[in-house]
Amino acid sequence: MNTYSKLIRPLLFQLDAEQVHHRAIQLGQLAGSIKPIRAIFSSLYSFSDPRLQTEVCGIRFSNPLGLAPGWDKNGRAINVLSAMGFGHVEVGSISRGPSLGNPKPRLFRLPLDQALVVYYGLPNDGSDAIAARLKRLQLSIPLGINIAKTNRGVAAPPESDDEVIDDYVYSARRLKDVGDYICLNLSCPNTRNGREFFEDRQRIGHLLQALSELNIRCPVFLKISPRGGIRRIEEILQAVEGVSWVSGFVFNAPPGKPNCLLTPRRFVEAMPGAVTGKPVERHINEYIYMMYGLMDRNRYRIIGSGGVFTAEDAYRKICLGSSLVQLVTGMVFEGPSIAKKINQGLLSLLERDGFANLSEAVGTGSDL
Ligand SMILES: Cc1cc2nc3c(=O)[nH]c(=O)nc-3n(C[C@H](O)[C@H](O)[C@H](O)COP(=O)(O)O)c2cc1C
Known part of the structure; x- marks a missing residue:
């Protein structure tokens, strides 16, 4: 047990989860704006080794571990997160309009299960404000931009297919040249349009067709729901078949x-x-394994998230087929040193199994 788990986590877990999240972002933003503090974070938490470097879809990552979307929704704390040893940060989800998200309370901890219950419903400042903020940043790590449909609340009138798709297109137009890759969140479990809209695979086709007009030059990932088994994965693969610019997949929490x-x-x-x-780790791992088995590996890459707390967890996802790994919940439970610990551990695991670098390990295992 480290100082975080022994002393800090018990204190933080007495406080409201969303308040702690909010304060952590504020502190992170402040710390990231002060160079000497960034340097202290870097000396405490960074870890690098050439064997952890990897190139995915033409983007160079100093290590495979990223912060998943949902923690830094508005792109305020990226500088400090990169000093904390993450190899990339995915901000968002970002929607066309600003959104307050779902009613509070909407973030809960389940300490017995090492889990969170998340009902945020995509609160964010909206794509105009966030694009302006991100354009001012100079980042030392790759930046992912997660885009979702604006959550206008349960009382809002239903929107037509065209309105939903236009919402994504607007955000993608504003954000397509701001980050290193885009991830289209087609699967928010906590909003009406997020949950069900893209279950109809024709709508995925319509969205991709509409986005084709934008001439997006960076890699684009689709964040999909881990539901429906092999048949659903086949459907998704058919939906993206003719779309050359889709680069890969991420599975959301179910x-x-x-x-x-x-x-x-x-x-x-x-x-x-x-x-x-x-609690969702194994379930998502099954989907990663299925997707890796079915997809064209020369064409697509997987970003694996869901229950990554340790180097062994991250390595398992890599061996099942993930080229990059992400986490959020692990950081809430394990604290700010998590990236360093996982990266150090990954190196030992690569050495143990005789891999010269990370990409050699991708897709070599089947243990869930
Ligand atoms: C507090 C919180 C907020 C999240 N918000 C988003 C979001 O806005 N967009 C998104 O694509 N995923 C979101 N997620 C899902 C995470 O990106 C990730 O896919 C999921 O939590 C599984 O990883 P984990 O077990 O490491 O947290 C959120 C997760 C958490 C814990």
Whole structure:
């Protein structure tokens, strides 16, 4: 146990989860804006080794571990996150219009399960404001931009297919030259349009067709729901077949609550939202393995997230087929040194298994 788990986490876990998240972003933004503080973070938390470097879709990453979207939704703390040893940061989800998200409370911890229950519903400052903010930054690590449909709240009138698709197109136009890659979130478990809209695969086709007009030059990933088994993965692969600029896939947390939770059901049922962290790890790993088995590996790459807390967890996702790995919940539970610990551990695992570098390990395993 480190100082974070022994002293800081017990204190933080007494406080409201969203308040802690909000304050952490504020502190992160401040720390990232002061060069000497960034340097201190770097000396404490960075770890580099050429064997961890990897090139994915033409982008060079100093290590495979990134911060998944949802933590730095508005791109405020990227500088400090890069000093904390992450090899990339994906900001967002960002939507066309600013959104307040879902009603509070909307973030809960399940310490027994090493999990969170998330019901944020995509609050963010909107693509205009965030694009302006990101354009001013000079970053030392690759930046991913996660785009989703604006959440206008449950009381908003239903929108037509064209309106939903225009929402994505607007954000993609504003953000396409701001980051190193784009991830289209087609699967937010906590909003009406996020959850079900793209279950109709023709709508994925319509969205990609509309986006084709934008001539997006950076790699584009699709964040999809880990549901529907092999048939759904085949459907997704068919939907992207003729679209040369789609570069790969990420699996979101599944909607609802898994059956395996240790936290008593009566507590969990009172929390709206989807579970992230350890309880969804194996389920998402199954989808990563299925996708890797079915996709054209010369064409697509997988970014694996879901329950990554340790180097072994990250390595498992790499061996199942992920070229990059991301986390959010692991950082909430393990603290700011998580990237360093995972990267150090990954190196030992590569050495143990006789791989000269990270890419050699991708897709070499089947243990879930
Ligand atoms: C607090 C929180 C907010 C999230 N918000 C988003 C989001 O806005 N967009 C998105 O694509 N994923 C979002 N996610 C999902 C994460 O990016 C990730 O896919 C998921 O949490 C699984 O990884 P983890 O177990 O390491 O947290 C969020 C997750 C958490 C914990």
